[in-house]
Amino acid sequence: MVITLGATNGPAGRTGGHIRRRPKDRKAQITRAAAEAFSAQGYHATSMEAIATKVGISAPALYRHYPSKYQMFAVVVGALGQQLEDCTAFVDEIPDAELEQDPGAVLDRIINALISSALNNREAGGLYRWQGRYLQPDDKATLTAHIHQVNRRVQRPLNVLRPGLTSVERWTLSAGLLSIAGSVVGHRLPISDDEIRTLMLNTTRALAGAELPQQGDVGVNRPSVWRIFTPDAGPYEALLHSAILLFGTKGYAETSVTEIADAVGVPASGVYRYFSSKSDILTTGLQRAVDRIGGEMSAIAGVFNDPREVLARLVEAFVATIFANPELAAVYDTERVNLGPSERDLLRDSERAFIDTWVGPLTAVRPELDALHARFLVHALAALVDDLGRLDREGRSYGGVKATAAPGYAQAALRKLLEAVAIGDN
Numbered sequence: 001m002v003i004t005l006g007a008t009n010g011p012a013g014r015t016g017g018h019i020r021r022r023p024k025d026r027k028a029q030i031t032r033a034a035a036e037a038f039s040a041q042g043y044h045a046t047s048m049e050a051i052a053t054k055v056g057i058s059a060p061a062l063y064r065h066y067p068s069k070y071q072m073f074a075v076v077v078g079a080l081g082q083q084l085e086d087c088t089a090f091v092d093e094i095p096d097a098e099l100e101q102d103p104g105a106v107l108d109r110i111i112n113a114l115i116s117s118a119l120n121n122r123e124a125g126g127l128y129r130w131q132g133r134y135l136q137p138d139d140k141a142t143l144t145a146h147i148h149q150v151n152r153r154v155q156r157p158l159n160v161l162r163p164g165l166t167s168v169e170r171w172t173l174s175a176g177l178l179s180i181a182g183s184v185v186g187h188r189l190p191i192s193d194d195e196i197r198t199l200m201l202n203t204t205r206a207l208a209g210a211e212l213p214q215q216g217d218v219g220v221n222r223p224s225v226w227r228i229f230t231p232d233a234g235p236y237e238a239l240l241h242s243a244i245l246l247f248g249t250k251g252y253a254e255t256s257v258t259e260i261a262d263a264v265g266v267p268a269s270g271v272y273r274y275f276s277s278k279s280d281i282l283t284t285g286l287q288r289a290v291d292r293i294g295g296e297m298s299a300i301a302g303v304f305n306d307p308r309e310v311l312a313r314l315v316e317a318f319v320a321t322i323f324a325n326p327e328l329a330a331v332y333d334t335e336r337v338n339l340g341p342s343e344r345d346l347l348r349d350s351e352r353a354f355i356d357t358w359v360g361p362l363t364a365v366r367p368e369l370d371a372l373h374a375r376f377l378v379h380a381l382a383a384l385v386d387d388l389g390r391l392d393r394e395g396r397s398y399g400g401v402k403a404t405a406a407p408g409y410a411q412a413a414l415r416k417l418l419e420a421v422a423i424g425d426n
Helices: 026-041 048-055 059-065 069-087 089-093 096-101 103-120 137-161 167-186 193-208 235-250 257-264 278-303 307-324 326-338 341-365 371-393 409-423
Strands: none
Touching: 026 048, 026 059, 026 069, 048 059, 048 069, 069 089, 069 103, 069 137, 089 103, 089 137, 096 103, 096 137, 103 137, 103 167, 103 193, 137 167, 167 193, 167 371, 167 409, 193 371, 193 409, 235 257, 235 278, 235 326, 257 278, 278 307, 278 326, 278 341, 307 326, 307 341, 307 371, 307 409, 326 371, 341 371, 341 409, 371 409
């Protein structure tokens, strides 16, 4: 099922002698407009009136299709999950004998279908990842069932290609493959669809062949040096840290300044000694995070000469920082839509600086990549850390069965996957 948005009538109504007629695909138009609005503005900031205006109809007309904003949101997110399941349904029809003849070709076909799905919904395809927290339990369970089914289909050729994988390894790889295929929704770099398919297919092949660590091989721990906020360094830091924790658990819109103050043990008026508003706290927290990570990456790139070692060190620092600040990763994913336009621009400038730090060593190790394609690959790396890190934060449940892994295993596995993708020589 592909959600498509056809031509819309202008909000001005009829012009000249033409009669304004209701399009046959009106509900599909509404669904597409809603998906793009929720993705761009977030669930709470999106209004029914704004969606109606985007489609070119009145709010009462919109309510005839959807009685509430939540129902519209649930339908949109569910449709995106259903599309992923539908586009990979062909896997169920492939006999085992045919699959065993060329499992690599089957895996490529699955990935290509997932890439097509992402390209068809580039404005909103990541909505279920970024705003899915607002789903009610039944709707969240339905979305999870879609994602698990797609993972199982990806695992069919993986099982033939790599029969020795454990359950944890198999689900780690399939989740990583889905992440890479869907990473195109996170940015708008100007690369043609054909180039995207080639780059992403090559990237997923490298990931599928990655050698994952043994359970006891956890490597880098979570030293305090990777922490971005230091809550014991005074009220300013304590307020920042508590606010980010609350934004991550409750959401920005549902968190009040009073709750932030109570978490630190100061009156609400005391918050305004350090921050002008709740928005100022969010802006400060996210900007500091990107600047701190970008500064660390830049320092690493300036110390080491061997580009392979630079990439390995960048991977190590990036993964360690994300895992040492789990509450920040959740907020960055879902709440940056609440920043003002100028704050978003500043954050994007810092993101570009972070990405550019990777471009030099990537193009040195991978001469087939130019700077633009290297930036595209960095976005895929960031999506991989984001998605697998979120699985670990949420308790890593695979197909409804809790998988056991040694503490720190998710970090070690991510480092191996990122190195395989960045170097691309598996």
